[in-house]
Amino acid sequence: MDIDFEKSGGLVPAVAQDAATGQVLMLAWMNRDAYEETLQTGRAVYYSRSRGKLWRKGEESGHVQEVRGVYVDCDADTILLKVHQVGGAACHEGYASCFFREVKPDGFKVIAEKVFDPKAVYKK
Amino acid sequence: MDIDFEKSGGLVPAVAQDAATGQVLMLAWMNRDAYEETLQTGRAVYYSRSRGKLWRKGEESGHVQEVRGVYVDCDADTILLKVHQVGGAACHEGYASCFFREVKPDGFKVIAEKVFDPKAVYKK
Numbered sequence: 001m002d003i004d005f006e007k008s009g010g011l012v013p014a015v016a017q018d019a020a021t022g023q024v025l026m027l028a029w030m031n032r033d034a035y036e037e038t039l040q041t042g043r044a045v046y047y048s049r050s051r052g053k054l055w056r057k058g059e060e061s062g063h064v065q066e067v068r069g070v071y072v073d074c075d076a077d078t079i080l081l082k083v084h085q086v087g088g089a090a091c092h093e094g095y096a097s098c099f100f101r102e103v104k105p106d107g108f109k110v111i112a113e114k115v116f117d118p119k120a121v122y123k124k
Numbered sequence: 125m126d127i128d129f130e131k132s133g134g135l136v137p138a139v140a141q142d143a144a145t146g147q148v149l150m151l152a153w154m155n156r157d158a159y160e161e162t163l164q165t166g167r168a169v170y171y172s173r174s175r176g177k178l179w180r181k182g183e184e185s186g187h188v189q190e191v192r193g194v195y196v197d198c199d200a201d202t203i204l205l206k207v208h209q210v211g212g213a214a215c216h217e218g219y220a221s222c223f224f225r226e227v228k229p230d231g232f233k234v235i236a237e238k239v240f241d242p243k244a245v246y247k248k
Binding site for chain 1: 125137139141145146147148150151163193194195196197198199200202203204215216217219222223224225226227231232235
């Protein structure tokens with residue numbers, strides 16, 4: 001058995017969930033290199049579609065994700081990571097979770113508080 | 125603000141999470157029609173890439189997902205649904221979650237018990 005990287009052209013979605021609280025933190029993408037480096041290092045590595053290269057989560061902010069478990073779905077085309085999020089925030093906008101907005105009849109509504117100020121963390 | 129369906133050719137990933145337990149149940153895909161029908165009906169509707177049409181989750185098994193909340197990520201290109209999974213199992217293989225296997229150094233290992241027998245639920 002193996003992850004099916006071919007179905008979607010080399011990338012599969014990877015969901016990061018807080019191992020302690022169960023909060024869904026983010027969704028990103030992995031190619032085979034990202035997946036294998038994640039398994040080998042125990043830190044989440046994704047593939048940045050916008051930058052076209054591996055994205056070692058936290059490489060700039062220090063907010064790495066320590067991997068507590070790696071799971072695969074029935075079709076072997078989606079990955080679930082249970083992680084410890086260093087710094088308490090997965091989102092580059094400073095929220096614990098990237099899913100900080102709820103869809104309401106009148107639009108998106110922010111439902112969380114920022115954990116950090118992005119301007120202070122991302123200096124450039 | 126709107127969901128960015130264009131970035132990935134009309135489909136965005138949608139993560140379904142159990143609203144009560146926080147368990148991540150599955151990942152599927154939504155096009156705009158699926159998203160809007162989900163919002164309107166309060167039941168999860170996905171887009172089946174293999175069948176090329178809307179997939180009203182539970183239409184065959186009766187195991188519908190009652191939507192408790194809809195969330196969107198920072199890039200507005202991923203959806204998180206918090207749901208009540210009728211029947212207790214989201215996976216067509218009979219498990220509560222599609223992520224019923226853990227990636228171990230020696231391969232994938234089943235880490236969950238089946239909630240139902242797929243042969244009894246899917247009669248055809």
